[in-house]
Amino acid sequence: MAEQKATNITWHDAAVTPAERAKNLGQKGCTLWMTGLSASGKSTIAVALEQVLLQRGKHAYRLDGDNIRMGLNKNLGFSADDRAENIRRIGEVAKLFADAGIITITSFISPYRKDRDAVRALHDAAKIPFIEVHIDLPIEEAEKRDPKGLYKKARAAVAAGKGMGFTGIDDPYEAPSNAELVLPSHQLSIAESVQKCLDILESRGLLKA
Amino acid sequence: MAEQKATNITWHDAAVTPAERAKNLGQKGCTLWMTGLSASGKSTIAVALEQVLLQRGKHAYRLDGDNIRMGLNKNLGFSADDRAENIRRIGEVAKLFADAGIITITSFISPYRKDRDAVRALHDAAKIPFIEVHIDLPIEEAEKRDPKGLYKKARAAVAAGKGMGFTGIDDPYEAPSNAELVLPSHQLSIAESVQKCLDILESRGLLKA
Numbered sequence: 001m002a003e004q005k006a007t008n009i010t011w012h013d014a015a016v017t018p019a020e021r022a023k024n025l026g027q028k029g030c031t032l033w034m035t036g037l038s039a040s041g042k043s044t045i046a047v048a049l050e051q052v053l054l055q056r057g058k059h060a061y062r063l064d065g066d067n068i069r070m071g072l073n074k075n076l077g078f079s080a081d082d083r084a085e086n087i088r089r090i091g092e093v094a095k096l097f098a099d100a101g102i103i104t105i106t107s108f109i110s111p112y113r114k115d116r117d118a119v120r121a122l123h124d125a126a127k128i129p130f131i132e133v134h135i136d137l138p139i140e141e142a143e144k145r146d147p148k149g150l151y152k153k154a155r156a157a158v159a160a161g162k163g164m165g166f167t168g169i170d171d172p173y174e175a176p177s178n179a180e181l182v183l184p185s186h187q188l189s190i191a192e193s194v195q196k197c198l199d200i201l202e203s204r205g206l207l208k209a
Numbered sequence: 210m211a212e213q214k215a216t217n218i219t220w221h222d223a224a225v226t227p228a229e230r231a232k233n234l235g236q237k238g239c240t241l242w243m244t245g246l247s248a249s250g251k252s253t254i255a256v257a258l259e260q261v262l263l264q265r266g267k268h269a270y271r272l273d274g275d276n277i278r279m280g281l282n283k284n285l286g287f288s289a290d291d292r293a294e295n296i297r298r299i300g301e302v303a304k305l306f307a308d309a310g311i312i313t314i315t316s317f318i319s320p321y322r323k324d325r326d327a328v329r330a331l332h333d334a335a336k337i338p339f340i341e342v343h344i345d346l347p348i349e350e351a352e353k354r355d356p357k358g359l360y361k362k363a364r365a366a367v368a369a370g371k372g373m374g375f376t377g378i379d380d381p382y383e384a385p386s387n388a389e390l391v392l393p394s395h396q397l398s399i400a401e402s403v404q405k406c407l408d409i410l411e412s413r414g415l416l417k418a
Contacts, residue, residue: 009261071304096306
């Protein structure tokens with residue numbers, strides 16, 4: 001009987017193709033790479049977008065500080081090298097998720113253009129759609145929000161002569177010049193930002209097989 | 210009109226739950242961790258299993274040397290530390306995929322019990338099912354197969370007094386003592402091995418929401 005059951009099992013030598021995955025999932029895998037200042041709203045938009053996609057029967061997954069910094073990247077600090085390695089690893093994992101057919105949403109400050117462009121190149125080389133989403137909140141607005149008091153702390157550290165390397169205060173945020181989508185989060189509701197993400201996914205044919 | 214569309218968008222603050230993902234995908238995320246000697250058949254079984262799962266409308270993804278060693282782990286060598294870090298990262302990524310609801314199949318020699326047990330502990334802590342699958346081919350059989358001539362090379366290196374640290378030849382393979390599934394790949398067809406993997410997924414309720 002075990003043998004009879006086993007006769008139902010057939011496969012081919014080649015790996016599963018992206019088209020086969022897309023057909024199975026009713027969507028095409030891709031990476032939505034959210035970049036922006038601390039408190040700009042990246043995670044809030046990502047959480048809402050993921051839920052809305054799931055409500056619509058799509059399959060999305062978020063990579064963010066919560067599931068990366070304490071796990072895969074727990075052996076990285078905040079030196080220049082470690083920051084670059086942090087983004088490199090996240091980019092590689094996002095690429096794997098997208099290759100698996102998932103709509104992958106990352107939300108990391110990712111302040112350096114060079115690091116983001118390397119992730120884009122990685123996706124381009126594998127022909128996996130990469131959508132850079134700049135959550136474009138002016139630094140003044142981010143400082144006004146400051147829900148975790150991080151800007152206040154960074155300003156105090158700088159005033160005391162002890163730099164923290166905090167993005168936007170004493171470390172640069174290099175805004176994307178070629179983002180596929182720019183969301184000025186002080187001028188848009190969360191729902192509007194989510195809708196714009198859905199629109200770009202839709203317009204690129206990523207929400208169907 | 211943009212606003213009207215946006216009124217369809219609702220979400221809650223909490224993250225998506227595993228149950229919500231399971232319902233969406235018709236399965237529960239888990240990790241099938243294949244371990245065994247070089248040439249034992251890990252990848253062959255993994256490739257076949259992935260395809261059979263996809264044929265049945267399930268969502269599986271393989272992590273293997275091809276997509277990990279040249280990507281996420283391309284900055285790791287073969288020192289003891291790097292080997293441990295290799296498995297640690299793969300374990301973290303498998304956990305993320307399983308958390309995303311995917312049936313995740315890894316195929317790496319992963320010779321050290323300590324490294325595999327650390328990956329198991331990671332999954333246990335997150336209440337994510339972890340199924341260790343020992344592809345149990347005796348070393349003599351693996352050497353007979355030797356499709357890439359690696360055993361021959363390793364034997365020659367040892368004979369010349371230059372160790373390679375090749376698993377089974379001059380580096381230990383620590384067989385699992387608590388594997389959920391043992392597949393003696395010299396006694397089973399590929400189809401039978403795949404069927405046994407399906408059976409364990411089924412018996413644990415992982416092929417339904």
